[in-house]
Amino acid sequence: MADILPIILLGLAGFLLGGVYATWKTARGLAVLLAAAAVLAVAGGIGWLYWG
Template structure:
């Protein structure tokens, strides 16, 4: 695998952890869950952009 693919996989893994955080915190801290959701969306967007550019 090339470096570009490793970065893409890493960003998707980070997004997965962030989505897990959204799921865990949704009932107790909705503001934090929304922030984590935005960060997860940015990580997925970054992964897609990195994959398309490479």
């Protein structure tokens, strides 16, 4: 599981960024929250790759 988790987190970040793109014009508040979650997922995935 430890080998797959960074890939899952980076994939989740891509999914969240797609949500940001889709909701930006209609619900900016939600888009900002999705962007923050995507940044955390990327940071977690990269951190897990280097220090996990």
